[in-house]
Amino acid sequence: MKRILSSITDGRGFDIGLVSLPLAFLFVLSGLPLVYNVVMSFQEVDMFSLGSFWRPFVGLKNYIDLFSQPETWPILLNTAIFVTASIAGQFLIGFGLALFFWVNFPGASWLRGLFLVSWVMPGLVVGAIWNWILSGDFGVLNFLLRETGVISGNIFWRSDPDYSLWAVIIANVWLGTSFNMILLSVGLSGIPKDLYEAAELDGANALQRFWTITLPMMRSTIGAIVALGLIFTLQQFDLFAAITSGGPNNTSNVTQYWAWDLSFRQYDFAKGATISVIMIVFVMFASVVYVRSTRHEVRG
C-alpha cells in the first residue's frame, strides 16, 4: 500500500496516472461510441430499439444488403472525388494565398485576417449563400460566367447530374481555403530567413528556392494539413444538406450524407452505422499513411 502511494508521489505511478486519465477520457468519449457503432452494424436496429443494447444479431447481412444496392458504388466514388478534389483545391489555393501574403506589402496581415471570415461562418450559412450563388436561373455565378462570355447558356449547378457534385466541391473549397492558408502561413514564417539569403548568394532562382527550401521545410505542415483536410472533408455535411440534398438521383450523394439520410430520414440505423464503419476503415488507412510519412520528423 505504502509502495503504491509513494510511487504516485514520486515515481512511475505518477506518470501512469497522468497518462491513464486522458486515455480513460478518450475511451469513454470516443472509443465506446466507436465500438457501439461497429456492434450496431451487425445488428438489426430501428428507431424504437435504439435505446436498448440487446438487439437481434444479423451477422454480415447489413454489409451484404448495402453492397447489393445499386447506388452504393456511385456514392463511394462520389466520396472519393469529393475528398480528393476538395483537398487539392483548398490546398493549392490556400498555398498560393499564403505565398502571396508572405510578401509583406502594407496591410497584408490585416487582409489575411479577413480571409478567416469564411472559416468562422457556420456551414449551413455558407451552404445557403452558395445555394443562391449556384442557382441555375438567377445565380450570381451564372451571371458572371455569362457576362464574361465563358458560357452561353445557364449551367444548372445544383440540378445537372454532371455538375451537382462539383457545386458542393466549389463551395467546400471556398470554405476550407482560408484555414489552409493560415496554417501554411504559420509554416512559412517558421522557415529561417538566412536560408534564403544563402541560397540567393549561391545563385538559386525563385523556383529553385521554392523546391529546395520552402517545400522540404514545410513537409510536416503540409502533412498535417492534408490529414486535417481529409478529416474535415469527410465530415462535411452541412453543404450537402443546404445545396443539393444529395440529389439529383444521388449524383451528389456522399457516404457521410448517405449515412445520415439512412439513419435519420429512413430510420435504418443499422445501415447508417454500416456506412460509418466503412468510413472508419478509410480514415484509419489514411491516418496510418500520414503517421508513416511524418514519422522521421516526429523523431528528428
Place this chain on the structure above:
Amino acid sequence: MGIRKYVMLGALALASVSLPALSASAEDVTINVWSLDRDIQPAPNLIKDFNKLNTGIKVEYRQIQFDDVVSEAMRAYSTGQAPDIIAVDNPEHALFASRGVFLDLSEMIAKSSVVKPENYFKGPLASVSWDGKYYGVPKATNTIALYYNKDMFKAKGLDPDKPPQTWDELVEAARKLTDPAQNVYGITFSAKANEEGTFQFLPWAQMAGGGYDNINAEGAVKALDVWKTIIDEKLASPDTLTRSQWDATGTFNSGNAAMAISGPWEIDRMLQEAKFDWGVALLPVPELGAERSSAMGDFNWAVFANTEHPEEAFKVLEYFVSQDDRMFKDFGQLPPRSDIAIPATGEPKKDAALQVFVEQLKYAKPRGPHPAWPKISKAIQDAIQAALTGQMSSKEALDQAAEKIKAVLG
C-alpha cells in the same frame, strides 16, 4: 453508525421523495407541446389562449424545424425526454403508432364531446388510424392544385377563365407561356429528393391508376413521361429537381413562372407578393372524365405513450380541436373537418382559391399509412430524379422503385 443516524437518513430520504410531490400538486400540471408552427401559425397562439384560461394545466411550447420533427421526437422518446404532445407529418404517423409510441386515444375520443371522428374528412382521419384505433387527432389538412397567372394567360392569347384541364392541355399551355427572353418558365413545381417530391408526384400516378403499391403502373409511367417532357423542353426550370415547393412557388410570385403546382399555404404569401391577377384550378387529369386524385398534406396531433399526464394532454388536444373553426380565418390553414363551413374572408381571390382547394380536398388520399413510409417515399423520389435527369427511362426507373417498394412491403 448509530441507530439515530439511520433514522435521520430515513427521514431525509422520505422528505426528498415527498417534497417534490407536494410542490407539484400545489402547482399546475405542465404539458409540453412540440410542433413546427411559427408565431403566426396555430400552435403557439392557441397555447397562449389556453394558458390564459387558467385550467390548472400549463402548456409549454417548443418550435422544431420540419426536417427535425421525427429525429428529435425519436431521440427524445428513446432517452425518456419526449414531450407530452407533438405534431407530426401525417405519413409518419403510422411509423410511431404501429410501434406503440403514441398513445391509443380511442377510448378518450369515444367519451369526448369535442373530438368526434364523424366530423373529419376521410383522408386525415385514416392517417391517424392504425389497426382500427385512433392514435392522434388531425391538426390541419391541405392538398395541391394549379395556380396560374391570369395576366400572362391573356398576354399569350390563352383564356384566363379556362385553365388547363388535362395533362395535354397543361403541357400545351406551358409551351405557349414559356418565354426564355423574359426569364419566364411555363410552370413550376417541386421534384426535390425529399418528401416534397413524392407529395407532388403521387397524385399524378394515382389519377392514372397507379399508387405507392403499384408505382410502375402504365399510367404512372405516362405521368412521369409528362414530367420529363416538361423538364426536357425547359418548360420548367431544371432546378425543379432541387427546389422546395416554397422556393418554386416563389418564382411564380415574382413573375418568373406562369403556373405553379402548390398548396393553400401559399395563399397569404401570394396575396402579399404577387403583383398580378391569379387564379387556382383543380389539378389537371390524364384525360377528361378520368378519376381525380390529390395529395394530402399537413400535420396530426399525437400524445406520446410515456406521458405522465394523459388526461391533461387530451384536454389540451380537446381545446385545440374546439378552436378548429379559427384555423382558416386566423391562420390560413384548412381544418381537417367536413362539418366546419369556412366563412368568407372578404378577400375575393382568397375565397375563390379556397373553394378550389376544398373541392380538391375531396379527392385527397393519405400517403400510406405504412410504418416504413420514408423508405417507400425514398424509392419514389429516386425514380423521379433518375428519369428526369435522363439516367433511366421512366419505365425502368419506376420498375426499380416498384422492386424496392415490394421489398419494403414484404
